[in-house]
Amino acid sequence: MTTANDLYFVQQLVGDMQNFAYLIGSRSARQAYVVDPAWNVQGLLDRAAKDGVEIVGALVTHYHQDHVGGEIFGHRIEGVAKLLELAPMPIHVQKHEAKGVMQVTGASAKDLVAHEGGDLLELGAVRVQLIHTPGHTPGSQCFLVSERSAAGPQAGQLVAGDTLFLDSCGRVDLPGSDPRAMYESLASLRKLPDDTTLFPGHLYSPEGHDALGNQKRTNPYLNATSVEHFLELMGY
Ligand SMILES: [Fe+2]
Secondary structure (H helix, E strand, C coil): CCCCCCEEEEEEEECCCCEEEEEEEECCCCEEEEECCCCCHHHHHHHHHHCCCEEEEEECCCCCHHHHCEEECCEEECCHHHHHHHCCCCEEEEHHHHHHHHHHHCCCHHHEEEECCCCEEEECCEEEEEEECCCCCCCCEEEEEEECCCCCCCCCEEECCCCEECCEECCCCCCCCCHHHHHHHHHHHHCCCCCCEEECCECCCCCCCEEHHHHHHHCCCCCCCCHHHHHHHCCC
């Protein structure tokens, strides 16, 4: 039996690059996923343990080192490899990102679950829909979190990685980036309900989250009227 308010949701600022990691799960099932485990893996596991919640898998927004760990600018960031060492669990990635995640983290194919866009994961009454949002990287994905409730539909949470930030969006000038795909991805996120709360992959603004309805009014990148307009905004 599950009820409203089954959602367990923690936003955690980690590391030197203003990254957000998240814990998303079910209070009744006492289980959660960790989103983008990097920088302080033990700290994320400790937080869940303190809350009496078992981490049953990792969700990866995209393969960049500040989200999954690895070498960057001669600096070693801990991440998925450390998680697999401390607490082996499935690493859920978008299928187009699997190769990149393996290269950057050293994880093997058997550690990964490669997903299609639209796949669903469920814990208790909590549902996580995987949305493929290419653009920043080919296999970037966002997580739309919602809760089944007798009280009717509940407002969802959008965990958006480096696809959508508060008042900006992810870079599209990196290897594997595709600005046109980013325009389409943002256009699809714009279709989500206004009362969805946006939770980005970095703290690049004073607040850590915002109503998507507000972002539809204030975020110029979410408001591009055509692919040409978007390319112009991105400096092309
Ligand atoms: Fe990134």
